[in-house]
Amino acid sequence: MTTAARPIEVEERLLRVLGEDTRPQQRPGALSTSLTMGWRALVKIKRSPGQLFNATITPVMFTLIFTYLFGGAISGSSREYLQFLLPGILVQGVLFISTQTGVALTSDLQQGIFDRFKSMPVWRPSPLTGALIGDVVRYLISSAVVVAVGLALGFRPDGGPLGVIGGMLLAVLFGFCVSWIWTFLGLVLRTPQAVSALGMLLLSLLTFASNIFAEPTTMPGWLKAFVDINPIGYVVTASRSLMNGDGAADLAPALVSCAVLLIVFVPLSLLRYNKSE
Amino acid sequence: MSTELAVETVGMVKSFGATKAVDGLDLSVPAGAVYGVLGPNGAGKTTTLRILATLLAPDAGSARVFGHDVVREANRVRERVSLTGQFASVDNDLTGMENLLLLARLHGYRSTAARERARDLLEAFDLVEAADRPARGYSGGMRRRLDVAAGLVVRPQLMFLDEPTTGLDPRSRNEVWDIIRATVERGTTVLLTTQYLEEADQLAQRVAVIDHGKLVAEGTPGELKSSVGHGSLRVELTDPDDLPEASRILVGALGVPAETTGPARLTARGTDPRSVARALGELTRTIEVDDFAMDRPSLDEVFLALTGRPPTSEVPAARKPARKSGRKSATNEESR
Numbered sequence: 001m002t003t004a005a006r007p008i009e010v011e012e013r014l015l016r017v018l019g020e021d022t023r024p025q026q027r028p029g030a031l032s033t034s035l036t037m038g039w040r041a042l043v044k045i046k047r048s049p050g051q052l053f054n055a056t057i058t059p060v061m062f063t064l065i066f067t068y069l070f071g072g073a074i075s076g077s078s079r080e081y082l083q084f085l086l087p088g089i090l091v092q093g094v095l096f097i098s099t100q101t102g103v104a105l106t107s108d109l110q111q112g113i114f115d116r117f118k119s120m121p122v123w124r125p126s127p128l129t130g131a132l133i134g135d136v137v138r139y140l141i142s143s144a145v146v147v148a149v150g151l152a153l154g155f156r157p158d159g160g161p162l163g164v165i166g167g168m169l170l171a172v173l174f175g176f177c178v179s180w181i182w183t184f185l186g187l188v189l190r191t192p193q194a195v196s197a198l199g200m201l202l203l204s205l206l207t208f209a210s211n212i213f214a215e216p217t218t219m220p221g222w223l224k225a226f227v228d229i230n231p232i233g234y235v236v237t238a239s240r241s242l243m244n245g246d247g248a249a250d251l252a253p254a255l256v257s258c259a260v261l262l263i264v265f266v267p268l269s270l271l272r273y274n275k276s277e
Numbered sequence: 278m279s280t281e282l283a284v285e286t287v288g289m290v291k292s293f294g295a296t297k298a299v300d301g302l303d304l305s306v307p308a309g310a311v312y313g314v315l316g317p318n319g320a321g322k323t324t325t326l327r328i329l330a331t332l333l334a335p336d337a338g339s340a341r342v343f344g345h346d347v348v349r350e351a352n353r354v355r356e357r358v359s360l361t362g363q364f365a366s367v368d369n370d371l372t373g374m375e376n377l378l379l380l381a382r383l384h385g386y387r388s389t390a391a392r393e394r395a396r397d398l399l400e401a402f403d404l405v406e407a408a409d410r411p412a413r414g415y416s417g418g419m420r421r422r423l424d425v426a427a428g429l430v431v432r433p434q435l436m437f438l439d440e441p442t443t444g445l446d447p448r449s450r451n452e453v454w455d456i457i458r459a460t461v462e463r464g465t466t467v468l469l470t471t472q473y474l475e476e477a478d479q480l481a482q483r484v485a486v487i488d489h490g491k492l493v494a495e496g497t498p499g500e501l502k503s504s505v506g507h508g509s510l511r512v513e514l515t516d517p518d519d520l521p522e523a524s525r526i527l528v529g530a531l532g533v534p535a536e537t538t539g540p541a542r543l544t545a546r547g548t549d550p551r552s553v554a555r556a557l558g559e560l561t562r563t564i565e566v567d568d569f570a571m572d573r574p575s576l577d578e579v580f581l582a583l584t585g586r587p588p589t590s591e592v593p594a595a596r597k598p599a600r601k602s603g604r605k606s607a608t609n610e611e612s613r
Contacts, residue, residue, distance in 0.1 A: 014456065017401035018463040022394060023431040024385035036382040044370045047411065111369065112362040116427065119330040121355040122383050 030123035037130020044104070045134055052138060055100065056145045059093030063149060066213060074214055079154050086150040086157075087167050087239040088212030091232065093146050094139045094175035095207060099199030101135050102182030103192045110191070125270055132179055139175040143168040158245030167243040170254060174235045177258040180265035187272040212236055231257035281343075283308040283435050283466040284329060288338035291324050291490075298324040300490035301338065306468055306483075308343070308434075311461050313481030314470045315576070317586075321490035322470035323363060326437050329468070330360040342435060359428035363439040363470075365420050366427065369413040373404050373423050376412060380430040394430065402426045402456070418449025425456055436460060438469040442476060454480060474576030484576075488584045501579045508573045509546040510553045515565040517541040523564050530556035541567075 028036070045052060063085065071081030108114055108127070117127050147155075147164060157164050182195065189195050209226055216227040227233055238254035241247060284306035291299040299321045306312040316322050327333045328340055331351040339346060345353040360366070367376045377398050381391035399408045402422045407415060412423060421441065428436055441457070442450040457480055461467050471477055477484045478498045486494040486501070494501055510531070514523055517540055527535040527545050531552050535545040548556075553571055560566060 011401065011455070011459070013401045014459045015463065017397045018429060018432055018460055018465075022386075022390075024387075024390075026385055028383065028385045033383055036379060039382075040368065040371065040375075040379050043375055044368075047370045112364045112366045113368055115327070115330070115332055115362045116360060116366040116380075117383075118332055119355055119358060119360040120380075120383060121352055126383075 027121060030126065030129075033122045033126035034129040034133065037126045038133025039130075041104075041131050041134020042137060045138060051100070052097075052141060055097035055138070056093070056142050058096055059089050059142065059146050060149050062092065063089050063146065063153070067153060070213075082150065082153055082155050083157070083244065084240070085213065086146070086155045087171075087243045088210075088236045089150075090143050090146045090167065091171045091174060091236050091239055092203075092207045092212055093142045094171045095178060095203050095232070097138055097142055098135070098175050098178045099182055099196055099203065100138070101131060101179040102186035102189070102195035102199065104131060105183060105186035106190055106192045106195055109186070124274060128183055128269065128273060131183075132176060135179050136172060136176055139172040140168075143171050157243040159243045160245070163242045163245055166248075167239040170235060170239050170242065170251075174254070174258055177261035177265075180261060180269055184265050184269040184272060187269060206230060206232055210236060231260075281308040282306060282341075283312075284340070284342055284468060286325075286329075286335075286338065286340040289325070289328065289335045289340050290337040291321075291328060291333060291335050297490050299328070299335070302487065302490060302492055304485055304492070304495075306466065308466045309461070309464065310482040311457060311467045311469065311480045313477035313484040314468065314487060315472070315474065315477045315484050315580070316470070316487040317472060317584075320487050322487065323439055324490075325487070326360065326439050326468070326470060329354075330358055330437050331355055332360075357434040358437060359431075359433040359435075360437045361424050361428040361439065361441065363443065365412075365424055367412050367420065367423050370411055372409050372411055373399060373415070373419075374408040376423060376427060377430060380427055384431045398426045398430065403452075416449075417445055418452065421445060421449065421453055422456070425453065429460065432460075432463065432465055435466045435468060438467060440470055440472065442471070442473070450476075474580060478576050486580060486583055493583045494579070498576065501576065502574045504579070508548065508550075508571055509544055510548050510556070511538070511570045511572065512543045512545075512557075512560070512566055513539070513568040514541040514543070515567050519564045523560060526560050526564070527556055530559050 063082075066085055066089075067078050067082045071078035071085070075081035075084060105128075114127060118124065147168060157167075159166070182199065185198065186195050189198065209223065210230045210232045211227055212232070216224045216233075219227060234250075234253040234257050238248075238250040241250040282305055284304055286302055286304045289299055289302040289304075290297065302321070302325060304314075304325075314322050314325065324333065328335050329342060329347060331347050331354050334348045341347065342354045343357055345357075347354050368379070371379065374395055377395035378391050381394045382388070386394055396408075399405050402425070404419060404423060404426070407419055412420060415423065425438070425441065428438075438457070442453050445453065454476075457467055457469070467480075469476075469480070482497065484496065484498055484501060485492055494504065496504070510527075512523065512527070514520065520537060520541065520543065524535045524537070524543055527543060531545050531548050533545050533548060535543045538544040545556075548571075550571060557566070557569060
């Protein structure tokens with residue numbers, strides 16, 4: 001090897017930085033690497049505030065349109081309707097931005113940054129779990145905005161601050177669970193366009209065919225049958241009860257829905273993620 | 278040379294559907310040097326790298342990195358390698374600083390130490406001014422430097438670089454070459470893939486030529502060149518009308534065919550310096566010669582001889598678009 005061409009002029013600082021073997025002795029655990037990836041997700045939110053704004057503006061517009069356009073017709077008065085609508089809009093808002101989980105994941109996959117992560121000796125699912133930390137922050141921001149707009153428009157929940165916070169946390173929890181669907185779909189579909197197209201279609205259908213905008217009592221039988229088993233409805237009902245002071249009685253079906261989502265989609269996602277071998 | 282092997286694959290096979298991307302590949306990469314894997318698009322270079330970096334499992338055969346099996350001891354392998362993919366494997370939304378900070382944290386640096394390490398790397402890779410700008414706005418060369426820096430946050434025993442200079446301008450390419458040389462000097466083995474024969478020639482102590490997932494040839498660049506035969510003689514005549522006569526003299530003196538490769542240019546391949554000296558002496562007695570040159574066979578020619586086709590149909594952006602696809606192989610001396 002002595003005949004190998006030596007660089008005529010190797011930067012000293014280059015050799016210095018390459019010479020130090022500074023590899024830390026202890027490798028970080030799963031929690032630490034997930035938090036590091038979560039930090040990455042938060043930086044990305046900060047870098048593109050427009051995306052968060054776009055995502056938050058939708059539920060705000062829905063609130064305004066439904067409250068003032070249809071509210072009186074549905075509930076007798078706009079103000080009355082708002083009390084009914086707002087917890088549902090909260091859930092819808094979180095759901096709409098949950099597709100972003102899959103979109104961000106696919107663009108990561110396309111960039112090849114996951115190849116680097118996966119070839120490092122870190123807990124493999126860290127990029128997925130870290131992304132979810134960022135998602136939860138986005139859900140918290142979205143629900144806070146919706147509640148703030150609601151309060152400004154005359155939303156006066158009987159559940160008080162605790163009930164409102166409970167409703168918000170339930171929506172965020174549900175969003176977290178739904179994110180795993182998008183994680184799985186992102187890993188399967190692999191393009192941001194496919195994920196967001198499918199996401200918009202599915203979510204529009206599922207949130208309109210639910211009890212978010214109106215009680216299902218006046219709906220035709222076939223639709224009511226669907227609305228009654230739509231898990232989004234369980235979560236909306238529970239969130240509504242919490243916020244409107246009817247307590248946690250409706251919580252059980254909502255939490256079961258969340259658990260089912262996790263039980264199905266967490267293993268599916270992890271299998272798919274590790275499978276690329 | 279040390280006998281330790283950084284990489285050893287035996288009969289490695291990987292298929293995607295009906296396509297065999299890697300088809301029974303045997304590689305032995307000695308530790309401590311730059312090893313070049315040379316091949317055209319679709320030869321199986323990237324798949325090979327992805328298997329060695331534990332991202333794909335081979336369908337058959339085995340692959341070991343410093344003696345550790347890439348499937349059964351994947352984590353042992355991951356502790357020793359870093360992979361810089363063909364397409365930027367940095368986060369476009371994050372700044373240069375944040376990208377390196379992220380990787381340093383993942384490697385276990387505490388927050389202050391991580392920041393220090395990131396800053397040292399930015400300095401060494403000449404990225405200080407761009408440190409706080411998102412990588413999205415980086416030039417090709419800057420992005421590639423950040424990419425390589427990201428692979429050196431902790432110095433790996435083995436660094437994989439997938440086409441590290443594809444699409445770079447000559448200056449950036451030279452910078453990346455310097456970085457690679459410095460990395461090897463510090464004891465890291467570098468396994469790089471390339472479509473550029475010049476790159477393998479410049480950097481690699483040993484080269485594997487692969488095509489259709491199979492090893493076509495292996496050796497030092499020098500061995501590969503001499504395996505193809507001798508160099509070629511190129512002669513520029515003053516007067517094109519002399520071409521037939523000059524050709525006759527050269528063929529007579531050299532015993533190999535002479536092809537017309539320009540308006541007044543003859544190229545004779547497969548010659549050695551001694552006969553060339555004699556032939557030139559004879560030629561210049563009767564014919565006026567403007568210029569002549571003796572070329573060693575380029576790796577382009579090696580590739581052509583081994584695989585029966587030119588190494589790549591694409592003209593890399595960094596090079597002048599001089600190569601015309603329709604021309605015959607004899608014009609390959611231009612690429613040196």
